Amino acid sequence: MGSAFINALQPNTLYSFNLTCVGTDKTVTLNIRTDFGRPLAPQNITVRLNSKRLRIAWSSPFLPAGPISNYKLTIDQQSPIENISNSQLSYDMTEDYVFGQKHEFFLEACNKNRKNYSLCSNPTYGRTIFFMPMPITPAQNTNDILKRF
Numbered sequence: 147m148g149s150a151f152i153n154a155l156q157p158n159t160l161y162s163f164n165l166t167c168v169g170t171d172k173t174v175t176l177n178i179r180t181d182f183g184r185p186l187a188p189q190n191i192t193v194r195l196n197s198k199r200l201r202i203a204w205s206s207p208f209l210p211a212g213p214i215s216n217y218k219l220t221i222d223q224q225s226p227i228e229n230i231s232n233s234q235l236s237y238d239m240t241e242d243y244v245f246g247q248k249h250e251f252f253l254e255a256c257n258k259n260r261k262n263y264s265l266c267s268n269p270t271y272g273r274t275i276f277f278m279p280m281p282i283t284p285a286q287n288t289n290d291i292l293k294r295f
Contacts, residue, residue, distance in 0.1 A: 157183025157211040182212025185255040187271035193251065200243050200276060202251055203236040207267065212257040218266055220252040228256075248277040 155161065163176045188204035195201075206214065217230040219237055230237060253272035257265050 155180050181259045182257040184265040185210045185214060185257055185267045187267040188253050188255050191253055191272060191274045193274060193276040195243055195278060198242040200239045201236055204253060207255045214255050215258040216256050218254040218256055222250055245278055246280040248275060250275050
């Protein structure tokens with residue numbers, strides 16, 4: 147009984163192997179597809195203030211390593227939002243934005259392999275920060291105030 151270890155295989159790729167037993171003329175061909183792999187992070191991540199709420203938007207990973215099953219978003223180290231559909235490429239925050247508050251986002255693309263195990267992209271590569279300072283209102287002219295009295 148023998149074995150072989152093959153490395154550097156690509157995810158979700160069909161490979162064909164020819165097996166020959168020593169001392170026989172028989173050859174067997176095995177076709178094996180590798181499982182889905184870990185995707186790269188989503189691309190072109192942007193955060194915009196849309197009316198009073200933040201919208202984070204992105205595009206699909208350059209290398210998905212299989213079909214993306216969902217996206218996972220962590221905001222300010224809170225519990226992640228894991229049920230973002232694979233067809234959804236944006237997320238609207240549910241709370242109004244407070245000027246002067248910084249938000250840190252970690253966005254991951256996830257695949258579920260054939261064993262139903264979730265493999266997500268490295269959250270560090272899907273990191274972005276949003277900060278908008280408090281708006282400054284121009285000071286009123288002192289002479290205008292004094293004219294009222």
